[in-house]
Amino acid sequence: MAIPKSSVPTLVDVALEAGVSLKTASRVLNNSPEVREEKAAKVRAAMERLGYRANALARGLKAQRSAAVGMIVPNLSDPFTANSVHGLQAAARECGYAVILASSGGDVELERSEIQALIGRQIDGLVIAPADSRHDTFTGVIPADVHVVALDQVLKNAKLDSVTVTNRRSAREATEHLLGHGLRRVVAIGARPHLYTMKERVTGYRAAMRAANLQERICMVEHENVLTPQWFTEHIFALHNADAILTLNWVCTMAALRGLRQLGKSIAKDIAMLSFDDFDLADLISPGLSVVVQPAEEIGRAGASLLFERLNGRTGSFRSVVLPAKLVIRQSCGC
Amino acid sequence: MAIPKSSVPTLVDVALEAGVSLKTASRVLNNSPEVREEKAAKVRAAMERLGYRANALARGLKAQRSAAVGMIVPNLSDPFTANSVHGLQAAARECGYAVILASSGGDVELERSEIQALIGRQIDGLVIAPADSRHDTFTGVIPADVHVVALDQVLKNAKLDSVTVTNRRSAREATEHLLGHGLRRVVAIGARPHLYTMKERVTGYRAAMRAANLQERICMVEHENVLTPQWFTEHIFALHNADAILTLNWVCTMAALRGLRQLGKSIAKDIAMLSFDDFDLADLISPGLSVVVQPAEEIGRAGASLLFERLNGRTGSFRSVVLPAKLVIRQSCGC
């Protein structure tokens, strides 16, 4: 905790110390090959002696590149999100990029202002899990040389890369699995209907129910916080008399587990359950929860890859990476 | 996704457009009072028209202040950590700061290099949950004007503020609660013995055991990944024949739940259990898990407060904020 600011060495100091010109020092700093190894060694020694650290601000200002990427997520508390961030951060570090993290809380306005702030920080790229697929918060805001990767969202005819999972197919498979147990009144429970992932999952559920000639039973709420025990009583039991539920994200799953517990309903016995998003204890509760597992960390890493490929010059059409989500069957579905 | 880079407007463009000098435009940008409202309005209009965004890099370079803080955590996957990050990020945003997030993975070397990278980015402050309390990764690295706040760690005679919880007292209370049930062979299970929080919690456990004239039974492993079911068989059952366990962090708790389950041991019936760190399903597993709850988000916010107070000029002695952890009793302890 020492080091007076006044003494923080600059590249000029390094050059002086090494007895070379500023430009030569700069070349060494950037591993430029066009410098004699002899001088390069002197410069490196000087850097070492002075404890030199390049000033990323100055470098970024001049080079028009900050070596930082922004990431905007709706909700860090969700373990799925946290793991995605983790994956992205790890990949970014390996490539020498820093990650500036922002959280939108699912609020489109906040998301918009976070984007503005990140642009002001001259980020080289942005990875975003959008708060609302109805609103395009990018267009007209993001400079042409800042690449954007969307997580959990494919924007039709938008000019960006994206990473998603097999939402539709997995939802269909999950539903079909429940139907395979002879269950007929399967209710899909989701929240934030404007989210791309939600729409896709609902579509998958629909397809399965239609194919089986069964009535679609979709309970979609604006926000997860309305999923109280009473809500379950009214909608799941009174209205639909469900024999199975499919919860479409982690927060809904938590709400359902809590709701069913409080109503004294026993999972698998009274009602079957299958959920999107695995979590640490899913296999330890009784009965073990059958889930659709999304490869959270890989999603973050894939987002980073798409971004860095662009930053390294990839051009051409925008890519949609679709990662497989996996059905992990435990006991809650009736197995 | 339009906006060719060439056309990204600078403050000079704004000044030209508004028909004022660069400095006047700068004054308006910084809400300097010493500018006639008439001109200020013109400048603001020009900014609006041009879609001007201040370049934070240039600003930071000149002002020697980046309006960004760094945060280094060991493990984002831990919900406790994720929530702390969330709290810090929210507080930072409210103060106009960005958060650059880095993850050390518990590796001291990585932590050190992340610190270096963040310093190079001219962060104004650093919040860090250290990977290892034995190693001082700051001294001699951090410029005097970069303030540091430690989370989950109090470094004796170090020159930094810190935020912790009542680790020792809560561990003692938790142990005493178990003893109050008549349990006698209480084993404390922890990992990463070099972490401050671990030492404190062990100390609290010790105090309770000693006060009750009972043998201390401490199982401290280097890393949580050795906590396999066999490990539990050997240490918890064969060696200690435990009638209760106190797990000292979230990862240990997960390992214990998994281990006991695989060994067919029933919590509360075969062995009582009490744990540090609450999580979303702690009240839904059977039996409900009794835990010591740390106020994760508040810890992040408190860290931000300490930091921003310093950045706003607070001087003087370093503060240690100690937040209360709360014992939440459910059934796993035998209640």
Place this chain on the structure above:
DNA sequence: ATGAAAGCGCTAACAA
């Protein structure tokens, strides 16, 4: 292979 000098976009002395 190396260096002198200009300037990235902004802020801050210092004048006016």
Place this chain on the structure above:
DNA sequence: TTGTTAGCGCTTTCAT
């Protein structure tokens, strides 16, 4: 109140 000027630390033409 306003503008002129220098320069933050770095990269980069363009000479040499």
